[in-house]
Amino acid sequence: MRVLIVEDERSLAREMQHFLEKEHYNCDLAFNGAKASEFIAVNPYDFILLDIGLPDANGLDLIPEIHQHNADAYIIIITARGELADKVSGFNLGADDYLPKPFSLIELHLRLQAITRRKFGHNQFLIEFGGFSIDTKARSFQFKDTFIDLTKKEYDLLSYLVMNKNRVLDRMQLTEHIWGAFFEDDFDSNYIDVHIKNIRKKMLPFDESNWIRTIRGVGYKFEAPQ
Secondary structure (H helix, E strand, O other): EEEEEEEEOOHHHHHHHHHHHHHOEEEEEEEEEHHHHHHHHOOOOOOOEEOEOOOOOOHHHHHHHHHHHOOOEEEEEEEEOOOOOHHHHHHOOOOEEEEOOOHHHHHHHHHHHHHHHHHOOOOOEEEEEEEEEEEOOOOEEEEEEEOOOOOOOHHHHHHHHHOOOOOOOEHHHHHHHHHOOOOOOOOOOHHHHHHHHHHHHHHOOOOOOEEEEEOOOOEEOOOOOO
8 A cells, every 4th residue: 555644743744654664555655735736736645634724825726636646545634634524625625534642553553444445345354256366354365265475566466456456557557566666676567467477377276267367468357256
């Protein structure tokens, strides 16, 4: 999952980034509205954590930009302001949640998890398809009672495809969501294809169905086999 943190308190922003990256999110930081606008216009995000009191803008003014360029992103307003009017304005503009400062990073993580379950239609941490199941809390994958050993990147890629079932994801989208904005030193453009091949190979002994479709010249789509 990719997250944009828009927060002018740099120590807090970096603390949030450090915590969420340990929880396997990829995070970008914007300390002002201008930088946030740049990120929003060019990068796809799953979540945008948006402070209202930015040095050069009211964070609420960024919400229409988010809807224009990142229509699938979920917005959590994070601010020290507690006035009811701010909350009403945020929700009326399309924010999905509101978290007042000070807040616990654990609570922030729980809010993200709750939105993820709502967003992808899962009420619990278990995602099931066919005889397979993904436990998003334990970060495990299994077929019935047999655990299937996936690498971290394979798990991240498969779970992201499953959560976006029936949606075509191009290679750049998948790359940015798995590796983030800064690729590893040994990154290769064929990594996505290699990981997909390995995932299919590990699933094949249990189910020969083609759960992950190749969309030629574009990327991949997870869907129930015909």
